[in-house]
Amino acid sequence: MKRIKLLLISTVLMVQGTMAQDAGEILKKMDEVLYSSKDMMGKNRIVLIDKNGKEKIREAIFKQKGNDKRLFRFTKPASQDGISTLSLPNDVMYLYLPSFGKERRISSGVKSQKFAGTDFTYEDMEAKTFVEKYTGTLLGEEGDLLVLELIPKSPKSGYSKLITKVNKEHYYPVYTEYYDKGGNKIKIAKYTFKKIGKYWNSEVIEMTDLKKNHTTKMIMYDVKYDTGLNDDEFTVRKLKQ
C-alpha cells in the first residue's frame, strides 16, 4: 500500500514538474508574440465607464521601443493635455506636467497606483516581459485556451497572483484575473487581439475593477510597428517637447 502511495506522489510531482516547465515555455512564447516588434507607436482611446454606465473619454499617443522604453502623452481632455510619462529601464519613470515646465521623477511606490484614473495600475502598464515579471504554473486547458497561474517575482507588486487564459494556437492572452495580497479577486481583463502585419496587437483591453464595478476600455488604433524609432525618442529631452 505504501508503495502505491509513493508511486502516486512521485507521479504527481513529475506531472507538476512537467507543467511548470510547460508554463515557462508558454510565457516565453507569449513574450515572443507580444514583444517581438522592435518598436511600436500609435494612439490610445481610453474609455472610463462607471457603475451607472456613464462614460469619460481620454486620448493619448504612445511610442514604445523594445520592452522597457515607453513614452505616453495625453492629448485629451484639455485638463490633461500634454501630461506625459516616460518609462525607462530599471524602474526609472518621469512625469512631465506642462504647468510646471519641468520633468519630475516618479517614485516606484506609484506602481500600485491607478494610472491616470483608469483601472490599470502603473504596474499593469509596464512593458516588461512575462518571463521577467512572473513565475508561471500551467493549471490546465479550457477548450482552445491554456490556463496559467502567474506569481509576480517582485515583492513590490500589488498582486499575489494572476490567473490568465492564453490562446493555445497564437499564445496571446484573452482573459486575466488579478488577485490582491489577501487572495481576493479584484480585477478582470479581457483582451481582443488583431493581427497587424506580422504582429498580434491588443486592439482592445477591457479592465474591470470588481470592487468598484468600474471598467476601462483601452483601445489602440493607428498602430505602426518597426518604424525605426531610435533611443533619442525616449529621453527627457523628448519628454519636454
Next chain:
Amino acid sequence: MRHTGAGFGIMILILLFSLTGRAQDEKDKLKLSGQFMTDQRFLLQKPNDWAWNENRLTLKLSKKFADKAKFHSEVWLRNIGLPQYNSMADLYNKGIIDPYNLEIREAYVQLYGFLSKNLDIKIGRQRIAWGTADMLNPTDNLNPYDYEDVLDFGRHRGSDAITLDYYFNADFSLQGVFIPFFQPDNLPVGIFANALIPEYDLPPDIVLDELTDETIRPRYNLAESTTAGTKFRGFAGGIDFSLSYVWGRDGLPFSIYNTFSPNDSLTAINIHSELAFTREHIFGADMATTIGGAGLWAEVAGFLPDHEVIMTNDFSPLFPSLPPVKQDSVVLKKQMYVKFVVGMDYHFANGSYLNFQYLHGYASERGAENLNDYFFITYDMKFFEERLKVMPVAGAFIVSDWKDVNNNYAIIYAPTITYMATDNAEISLSAPLFFGKGNNIFSRLTDYDMLMFRFKYSF
C-alpha cells in the same frame, strides 16, 4: 545696449530664416488651449471683508513644426483686485472700477537640432524652471519671482531670454542661459502687500509719518543688467542630479541709503529710502531619486553677494546745526549664505499621497542670519474614482528663531477639498489659517484667516 540689440536682431533673423525653411514640413496645426479660473477669497474674521478677486483667462497658443521646431505662448488676461474708486473722477475710469491686466507669461520659439543635432535653442519670453524640489526651489533664480499671491508658492514670471541646451547623450546635458536685461521680482498685492516688508524699529516716541523710496535701476548694458546661467544635468546610478551657476542680480532690493527728515510735527519723521538690487553669484546643486518606493529630492544654493551691502542712515536733516550725522550698518556681508531644501513623497497603496519638505531659507530671505526654517507637509486622499480629493493635512510650520520658538514661529494650516465636476471642471474650497508670532512672512498674516473658492475650467 546697441550691441545687445544687434545681437538679438541677428539671432531672431537666423531663427526666422531657419523656421521658414522648416515650416514646409509642418504637420501639426496651430493649437489653442487654455483655462478659465476664478479665485475668490474672503476673510473669516468679521465683517468678512473680501480678500481676493481674480478672474483669469489663460490662453495658450502653440504650433509644432514636425519635430524640428515649436512656437509656444501663454497669455493671462485678468480681472484682478477689487474696485478702488474714491471720487467721481474715478467713476470715469474703467481701469479703476474694473481692474484688469494683460500679461505675456511666455512667448518663444524653440528649434530642435539647431546648428548641431544635439543642440536646442529657445528664444523669447520663457520660464526656465530649475530644481528638483516641489515648488520651493532655492536654485530656481533665473526668472523673477512673482510674489503677487504669497500663497502661490514658487510662482515666477517669464524672462526674455535665449536658452541653449546641448545634449551629450540621453543622460547628460549642458544648458546655457542669457537674459539681456534685469527684471525685478514683483511684490505681493492686496491684503498680502506688506508680507515681504520687514517691520521698522524706531526710537520710542518717534512716529513715522511718511516713507518714500526710489529704486536705483541697473544700467541697461551687458555689465550691469544681464543675467547668465549654466547648468550641467546628468543621470547616473539611479540619481538625477545637476550643478548650476548663475551670475545675476537679487530680484528684491536692499535699502542702502535712508534719509531721516523732520516733519511739521515734533514727534514724527519722514524717511526717504534709496533701494538697490545687488549683483550676486549663485552656485547650485540638486538631486532626485527613489528609495524604497518613496521619491526623494534635495536642492542647495549658495548665494555669494558681489559686494558687501551697507545701509547708511542719514540723520543730518534732523540736526541741521550739527556736522553730518550718519550711521552705517552692514545689511548683507560679502559671504556665501546657503539655502537648501530636502523632501520626499510617497504614494500609499490606498491611493493617498504624502509630500514633505524641509526648507532652509525662503526665496525672499537674504543673509545667513536671516534664513528661517520651513516644514511643509501635504497629505491627500482620493474618493469616488478620484473625482474628490480631500487634503486634511496641508500647511507649514515655520521657525524664525530656534532659541525662542514660542515667540518666533508661524503655522499655516490650509485644509482643502477639490472636486472634479467634469474632466475639465475643477472646484476647490480651502481655508488657509495663519497662526504665529514674531517677524516672518507668515506670522504677519495672522489677521487674514480666509476661505478660498476656486473654479477652473480647461479647454
